[in-house]
Amino acid sequence: MLQQREIDPGQAEDIDKFERVLAGYLDGSIDEDIFRVFRLTNGIYGQRQGGHNQMLRVRVPYGGVTPEQLDMFGRIADEYSRGWGHITTRQNVQLHYVPLERVPDAMRDLGRVGLTTREACGDAVRNVMGCHLAGACPQEHLDITQWAEAANRHFLRNPIAQRLPRKFKINFSGCETDCGQAMFNDVGVVASRRENEDGTVDLGFRVFVAGGLGANPFPAMLLEDFTPREELMPTLESILRVFHQTGNRDNKLRARMKWVVQTLGWEETQRRVLKERKFLLASNTWPGGIPEEVEKYGDEPAGVHATVTPTPIGQGTPVTLRSNLPYERWAESNVIRGAAKGTVSAIAYAKLGDITSDQFRALASMQREFGASVRLTNRQNLAFRDLSEEQIPKLYARLEAIGMAEPGAELSRDVVACPGADTCNLAVTQSRGLADAIGSRLEEEGLSEVGGIRTNISGCTNSCGQHHIADIGFSGAERRAHGQSAPGYTMLLGGYVGGTSINFGERALRLPAKAAPEAAVRVVRRFSEEREAGETFRGWMDRSGGVKVIAEGLKDLDVFPTFEENPDFYVDYGETGPYVAEVGESECAT
Numbered sequence: 001m002l003q004q005r006e007i008d009p010g011q012a013e014d015i016d017k018f019e020r021v022l023a024g025y026l027d028g029s030i031d032e033d034i035f036r037v038f039r040l041t042n043g044i045y046g047q048r049q050g051g052h053n054q055m056l057r058v059r060v061p062y063g064g065v066t067p068e069q070l071d072m073f074g075r076i077a078d079e080y081s082r083g084w085g086h087i088t089t090r091q092n093v094q095l096h097y098v099p100l101e102r103v104p105d106a107m108r109d110l111g112r113v114g115l116t117t118r119e120a121c122g123d124a125v126r127n128v129m130g131c132h133l134a135g136a137c138p139q140e141h142l143d144i145t146q147w148a149e150a151a152n153r154h155f156l157r158n159p160i161a162q163r164l165p166r167k168f169k170i171n172f173s174g175c176e177t178d179c180g181q182a183m184f185n186d187v188g189v190v191a192s193r194r195e196n197e198d199g200t201v202d203l204g205f206r207v208f209v210a211g212g213l214g215a216n217p218f219p220a221m222l223l224e225d226f227t228p229r230e231e232l233m234p235t236l237e238s239i240l241r242v243f244h245q246t247g248n249r250d251n252k253l254r255a256r257m258k259w260v261v262q263t264l265g266w267e268e269t270q271r272r273v274l275k276e277r278k279f280l281l282a283s284n285t286w287p288g289g290i291p292e293e294v295e296k297y298g299d300e301p302a303g304v305h306a307t308v309t310p311t312p313i314g315q316g317t318p319v320t321l322r323s324n325l326p327y328e329r330w331a332e333s334n335v336i337r338g339a340a341k342g343t344v345s346a347i348a349y350a351k352l353g354d355i356t357s358d359q360f361r362a363l364a365s366m367q368r369e370f371g372a373s374v375r376l377t378n379r380q381n382l383a384f385r386d387l388s389e390e391q392i393p394k395l396y397a398r399l400e401a402i403g404m405a406e407p408g409a410e411l412s413r414d415v416v417a418c419p420g421a422d423t424c425n426l427a428v429t430q431s432r433g434l435a436d437a438i439g440s441r442l443e444e445e446g447l448s449e450v451g452g453i454r455t456n457i458s459g460c461t462n463s464c465g466q467h468h469i470a471d472i473g474f475s476g477a478e479r480r481a482h483g484q485s486a487p488g489y490t491m492l493l494g495g496y497v498g499g500t501s502i503n504f505g506e507r508a509l510r511l512p513a514k515a516a517p518e519a520a521v522r523v524v525r526r527f528s529e530e531r532e533a534g535e536t537f538r539g540w541m542d543r544s545g546g547v548k549v550i551a552e553g554l555k556d557l558d559v560f561p562t563f564e565e566n567p568d569f570y571v572d573y574g575e576t577g578p579y580v581a582e583v584g585e586s587e588c589a590t
Contacts, residue, residue, distance in 0.1 A: 004068070004112035005112060005113070005114065006112075007108060007112060008111065008114075008116075010157055011107075011111045011116050011118065012111065014042065014107075014116075014157075015107045015111065018038075018042050018103070018107065019104040021035065021038055022101075022103070026101075037122070040121040040122035040123075041118070041119060041121070041122035041123075041124060041162075042107075042118055042121075042122075043056060043057045043058070043059070043116070043117025043119065043121050043122075044056060044057075044100075044103055044117065044121070045121050046425065047096060047097070047423045047424075047425070048421065048422075048423050048424060048425050048427075048582075049097075049423070052099050052100035053098075053099070053100075054097075054098045054099070054100050054103060055095065055096045055097075055098070056076075056080075056094065056095045056098050056103065056106060057088075057092050057093075057094050057117060057120040057121055058073075058092060058093045058094070058095070058110060058115050058116070058120060059115070059116055059117065059118070059119070059120045059126075059156075060091050060092055060115070060127065060376055061091075061128050061130070061148055061149055061152040062091065062128065062129060062131075062132075062144075062145060062149065062152075062172065063091035063129070063130065063132050063375040063376035063377065063378075063383075064145070064373070064374070064375055065374050065375070065376060066113070066114075066367075067365070067368045068113045068114075069113045069114065069115055069364075070360050070361070070363050070364035070367065071113075071360065071361055072109060072110065072112070072113045073093055073355070073357075073360045074357040074358070074359075074360030074361040075109065075357070076095055076109055076110070077095060077356070077357040077360065078357045079106075079109075080095065080098045080099070080102050080105070081095045081096060081098055082096065083356060083357050084354055084356045085354075085355050085357075085360065086352075086353050086354055086355070086380075087350060087353040087354075087376050087377075087380040087381070087382075088353065089379070089380065089416060089464070089465065089466050090126065090127055090129055090378065091127060091129050091132075091376045091377070091378060092127050093376070094419070096419075096423050116156075118156060119157075119161070122167070123163060123165065123166055123167055124161055124162060124163075124164060124167065124168070125155040125156070125158075125161040125168045125170065125240065126167055126169050126170075127152075128148050128149075128151045128152040128155075128170045128172070129148070129169070129181075129185075129378065130144050130147075130148035130171070130173075131144065131172065131173045131174050131178075131179040131180035132179065132180075132375040132377040132378070132383040133174070133336065133375075133385070134148075134172070134180075134375075135302055135373075136302055136336070136339050136341075136343060136345050136373075136383075136385040136386065137174055137175065137177075137179075137301075137302055137313070137336075137339070138302060138303065138304045138305070138310035138311075138338030138339050138340070139175045139177055139304075139310065140174030140175045140191060140301045140302060141174060141192055141193050141203055141301055142191035142203055142205075142299045142301055143174060143298070143299045143300060143301055143302065144172040144173065144174045144180075144189070144191055144299070145297075145299075146291070146294045146297045147172060147189070147232065147291070147294060147299065148172045149293050150233065150287075150291030150292070150293045150294060151170055151172075151233070151236055153293070154233065154236075154237070154291075155236075155240070158285065159285070160237070160240060160241060160285055161240065164240075164243065165247025165248055165249045165255040166247060166248075166255035166256050167256075168240060168257065169185045169186045169187070170185060170186065170187045170188075170189070170236065171185040171187070171188050171189065172189045172190075172191075173188070173189070173190045173191065174301070175190070175191060176190060176192075176498075176499055177313055177314040177498055177499070178190060178314070178498050178499065178500060179313060179314055179378075180378070181466075181469070182208055182211075182220070183211055183219060183220045183497050183501065183502040184211040184212060184217070184218075184219070184466075184468075184497065184502060185208075185211050185212075185220065186209070186210065186212070186239075186256065186257040187208070187209060187236060187239055187240075187257075188207070188208040188209075188211055188220045189205050189206075189207055189208075189232065189236075190205060190206045190208070190500055191203070191204075191301075192205055192206045194225075194226045202226070204226055204228045204231075204232070205226075205229070205232050206222060206226065206227065207223045207224070207227050207235055207236075207239075208220035208221060208222055208223070209221050209222075209239055209257065209269070209270075209273070210256075210257040210258045210261040210269070211258065211502070212256050212257070212258040213462075213463035213466060213469070214461070214462055214463050215462065215463075216258070217463070217468045217504045218258035218261075218262075219502045219504075220502070221261065221270075223235070223239075223270060223273060223274075224270075224274070229289075229294075229299075230289035231277070231289075233287035233288065233289075233291055234277050234280045234287060234288075235277055236287075237285065237287055238273050238274075238277040238280055239257075239273050242260070242272045242273050242276055243257050246260050246264060246272070247259075247260055248260075248263075302339040302340060302341055303339065303340030303341070304338055304339070304340055305337075305338055305339060305340050305342060306340075308337050309338065310337070310338030311335070311338055313336060315496055315497060315498045315536075316452050316498070316536035316537065316538070317410040317451065317452055318451055318452045318533075318534050318535075319409070319410045319451030319452060320332070320451055321333060321407060321449050321451075326400075327393060327396050329449075330396055330405055330406070331346075331392065331396070332407070333407040333409050333410060333411055333449075333451070334346050334347040334348075334349065334407060334408065334409045335347075335392060342388075343387055343388065344387045344388065344389055344391075344392060345383055345386075345387065346383070346384050346387060346392060346395055346396075347377070347383055347384075347408065348363065348381060348383075348384060348399050348404045348405075349381055349399075349404055349405065349406045349408030350380055350381050350382060350404060351408075351439070352380065352415070352417060352432055352436065353380030353381075353416070353417075358402070359402050359403075359404065362398070362401075363382065363402075363404075366384070366395065366398050366399075367384070369398075370384070370387055370391050370395060371386065372384045372385060372386050372387055372391075373385045373386050379409075379414060379416055379454075380416055381408065381409065381414070407449060410452060410454075411448065411449050411450065411451055412442055412447060412449065412450040412451075412455065412524050413439055413443070413449065414454070415435040415438050415439050415455045415457065416435070416454070416455070416456045416457070416466065417431040417432045417434070417456070417459075417465050418431050418432075418457070418459055419431075419432065419459075419464075420432050420433070420457075420458075420459030420465075420476065421459055421572070421582075424459060424460075424464075426459075426460050427458075427460050428459060428460050428476050428477060428478050428487075428581045428582075429459045429460075429476030429487045429488070429513060429572060430487070430572045430575065431458060431459035431465055431474075431476055432573075432574075433572065433573020433574040434474065434489070434513060434516055434517070434573055435455075435457050436573070437516075437517045437573060438455060438457075438517045440517075441517040441520070442520070442521060442524060445521050445525065447521060447524045447525055450524055450527065450528045452536065452537065453524060453527060453537050454470045454472070454537075455470055455471065455473070455474075455520060456469070456470035456473050456474075456495075457473070457474045457475075457476075457489075458473075458474070458475050458476060459476040460475070460476050461475055461477075463475070467492060467495070467505065468492065468495050468504045468505050469495040469496065469497045469502065469503075469504065469505070470492075470495045470505065471493070471494065471495065471496070471505075471538070472491070472492075472493060472505075472520055472523055472524075473492035473493070473495055474489040474490070474491055474492075474516055474520075475490045475492065476489055476513075477489060477490055477510070479510070479512065479560070481512075481560030481569075481570075482560065482562050482563065484563060484570055484578070485578075485581055486512060486513070486560060486569055486579055487512070487513035487514075487572040487573075487579045488510055488512055488513055489510070489511050489513055489516050490507060490510050490511075491507075491508045491509055491510070491511055491551075491554070492504075492506060492507055492508060493505055493508045493523070493541060493547045493550060493551075494506050494537070494538050494541045494542075494547060496536070496538050506546075506547040507547070508547050508550065508551040508554065509551045509554060509555060509558055510558055511554075511557055511558055512557075512559075512560055512569050513569075513572060513573065514568055514569050515557040515559075519557050522553065522554060523550065523554075526544075526550070526553070527540055530544065
């Protein structure tokens, strides 16, 4: 039985207005373009299938979910969708194929468990992300949970966050490992410490500005050496204000914060942000010093347990599976230890980020049974936290029963993909189909459990699958061969984010879509056979001669047979007919 609450008054007003505007759109009194902007601001995104098929994107701040919310996802998946939901790389949950006329009812159901779709899409401050181990990480300087919650509450429905030049993304990490991936967001906040001359230590943040992926990736820039805790919220608002004032409103393709920096220059952008912050006290939206949420719940770090060696975390983690026993193999890759509070965390593996309605309900039951907190991860899995050692085998048994107990965390089988041409108007390839094919090939070759290597796939150049920051990245593209269109990919190698630095993947070569799995297998095999102990993928790549040398061993794969020789090369994954690059009207990339 779902425990429900009264819908937040502001959210109730949003839903009532959506219902009224929807009625106007359906009777023809509200223009299509006007309705589309309104619809997107409310988190409702049109699908490739056209008609009244809609995708609901649900904001899940810092990925934190309750049992009631997981149960509700299961209910909505059955009642309004097709029996499944999807975790995104930005810790949202998406539900597809929802009839437009039923959207208000789905919104109300979400509101009854404290969830909203408001500003999950559109030109607004999107879902505020946070490290999935915040409050349970032995390396963190601060627990950023309540800081992310405060930012989410401050900007949601805030007048200064509406009708921005383009979307605006905020991300929090609790330490330099940067599991939250702060380095490619409009604002990336990383908890930090400053040692003073008198020996005292101040805890605060390093704030990075204007990062982004997409067709033109740009690394975030450090605003100042150290931002005190009481200055963080005013800093966030000041950055947003500068974006509101200077972002390009005439060209959506050059409207993100990264383009502000490239237009004004970094020093001028920095000057404007700091000046805005200095005088923000005069604004009626000034967010004050320490947020109420932080004052009430605290931000003390988890700390390090005196007798436990902390589990390595972050991209490049050298996971090694030593046992042949299924439970022990899962524990070696998916369990994180080391917090001073004596609790343990474990990752539930969701292949391609997909979760069925039955799995949602089972996950909710587990969360209740174990008294755990649960966070969605940016690799489309779930982290169960605040567990005891005695609960870990029981959790494994429950996960195994619903098909979510594979060793996946930081192993090569954990391939991330955007929705691709399944549902997205902008995608030109079936990225999810490629992800599944790569996973299958890795399993066949005995390479699915190679540790410390990440593969990410996007169905177009927009990088919703974050292909730029993966060890192996694929970006979908139309190819022409023998006078015909065919699905293809650009392969990138060596992307990395961590240590408050970022390397974007370097282009290796272009490939037919049907040759991409073999290319991934070859690279994973070489890395597995040649790497030195503890060596990262990027370290191995550079030591091996760089991307050009590795690409040389793949060039034989960039060959298209004629259609008569092998028609399969001209049909995308999951399709039955010849490939056609159909790109719909852009609404908003994730």
